[in-house]
Amino acid sequence: MKFGVIGAGQMGGGIAQVAAQSGFDVVVHDQQQAFLDRGRGVIEKSLGKLHEKGRLADAPETVLGRIRFTTDLQDFADCDLVVEAIVENQGVKNDLFRQLGQIVKPEGILASNTSSIPITALATASGRPERFIGMHFMNPVPLMQLVEVIRGYQTSDETARVVTETAEKMGKTPLSCNDFPGFVSNRILMPMLNEAIQCVMEGVAEPEAIDGIMKLGMNHPMGPLTLADFIGLDTCLAIMEVLHQGLGDDKYRPSPLLRKMVQAGLLGRKSGQGFYKY
Numbered sequence: 057m058k059f060g061v062i063g064a065g066q067m068g069g070g071i072a073q074v075a076a077q078s079g080f081d082v083v084v085h086d087q088q089q090a091f092l093d094r095g096r097g098v099i100e101k102s103l104g105k106l107h108e109k110g111r112l113a114d115a116p117e118t119v120l121g122r123i124r125f126t127t128d129l130q131d132f133a134d135c136d137l138v139v140e141a142i143v144e145n146q147g148v149k150n151d152l153f154r155q156l157g158q159i160v161k162p163e164g165i166l167a168s169n170t171s172s173i174p175i176t177a178l179a180t181a182s183g184r185p186e187r188f189i190g191m192h193f194m195n196p197v198p199l200m201q202l203v204e205v206i207r208g209y210q211t212s213d214e215t216a217r218v219v220t221e222t223a224e225k226m227g228k229t230p231l232s233c234n235d236f237p238g239f240v241s242n243r244i245l246m247p248m249l250n251e252a253i254q255c256v257m258e259g260v261a262e263p264e265a266i267d268g269i270m271k272l273g274m275n276h277p278m279g280p281l282t283l284a285d286f287i288g289l290d291t292c293l294a295i296m297e298v299l300h301q302g303l304g305d306d307k308y309r310p311s312p313l314l315r316k317m318v319q320a321g322l323l324g325r326k327s328g329q330g331f332y333k334y
């Protein structure tokens with residue numbers, strides 16, 4: 057299978073890495089060479105760690121050798137499956153899928169790693185709704201077991217079968233759900249993170265205490281503010297906006313503090329500062 061990934065950020069890089077670890081030929085796109093170089097560096101570091109721990113079947117160079125980096129979308133013409141992992145913005149994703157629908161061979165499947173945006177709407181933009189699906193990996197992709205598979209209104213059984221089997225070949229556990237805002241994962245996770253941010257805003261406790269209470273008290277591997285910083289506060293805000301708008305209930309209102317931090321450019325780990333400094 058020829059596997060395409062659009063976006064060499066934290067998710068796109070991780071998806072490309074795990075696809076290559078599974079033996080697929082992978083092509084990865086980003087808008088500029090500098091972003092591809094950064095993504096390649098992150099993949100190299102991750103492969104090095106996994107190799108050290110004996111968790112890689114092939115040598116890191118062999119895995120890396122299966123990945124081609126490009127700034128040209130035309131290189132996706134012969135892909136069997138293309139997974140998009142660019143910014144969580146419906147307009148930007150629609151534009152990309154309009155282009156990919158024209159470029160990728162007609163039998164190719166297009167998938168989005170979106171955290172919350174309606175799969176059915178993106179499927180329409182692609183012009184091939186039967187061969188369109190949500191393939192939602194979790195962060196960090198090399199370590200997390202789940203792929204949430206989201207069927208759009210017109211996704212075919214064959215598309216769902218191919219994507220489920222591909223996720224299994226990547227060593228993941230695919231679990232499926234229907235196309236509702238935030239799907240299952242972020243409809244349940246993100247309100248908790250938003251509530252933790254609201255607790256900071258209201259002075260309920262310091263960030264360290266909020267994270268400590270949830271880690272030690274609920275056995276969560278990361279506290280909610282550490283996790284929000286890890287995901288990216290811009291992405292968290294975008295997901296809350298989709299939940300709020302899509303479900304029409306004020307219980308999903310983004311915390312004003314979350315909004316303010318994103319406006320200030322404090323995006324978490326990726327910008328060097330969020331609730332903590334990195």
Ligand SMILES: CC(=O)CC(=O)SCCNC(=O)CCNC(=O)[C@H](O)C(C)(C)COP(=O)(O)OP(=O)(O)OC[C@H]1O[C@@H](n2cnc3c(N)ncnc32)[C@H](O)[C@@H]1OP(=O)(O)O
Binds near residue numbers: 102245277
């Ligand atoms: C927003 C969405 O749409 C959906 C989402 O993805 S929501 C986010 C979902 N993800 C989570 O909730 C993650 C929660 N956190 C965790 O599960 C864990 O903290 C974790 C799996 C990330 C890390 O595991 P941990 O047991 O806490 O141990 P930790 O010591 O931090 O890391 C384990 C090792 O993995 C390594 N590691 C971390 N990321 C890695 C990566 N990408 N590749 C390779 N190795 C990695 C660490 O460096 C560490 O190595 P050492 O032992 O050599 O130091």
Ligand SMILES: NC(=O)C1=CN([C@@H]2O[C@H](COP(=O)(O)OP(=O)(O)OC[C@H]3O[C@@H](n4cnc5c(N)ncnc54)[C@H](OP(=O)(O)O)[C@@H]3O)[C@@H](O)[C@H]2O)C=CC1
Binds near residue numbers: 141144148169172193
């Ligand atoms: N962060 C997370 O924990 C998770 C995120 N997701 C989803 O994955 C997707 C990517 O998230 P993540 O990897 O965290 O984000 P990053 O910010 O790490 O990467 C975003 C990628 O999108 C590219 N991009 C930004 N703007 C545009 C644009 N206008 N046109 C084309 N490409 C653009 C970026 O390139 P550049 O460097 O050029 O800006 C970068 O490659 C989102 O849909 C997100 O919701 C899903 C699961 C978990």
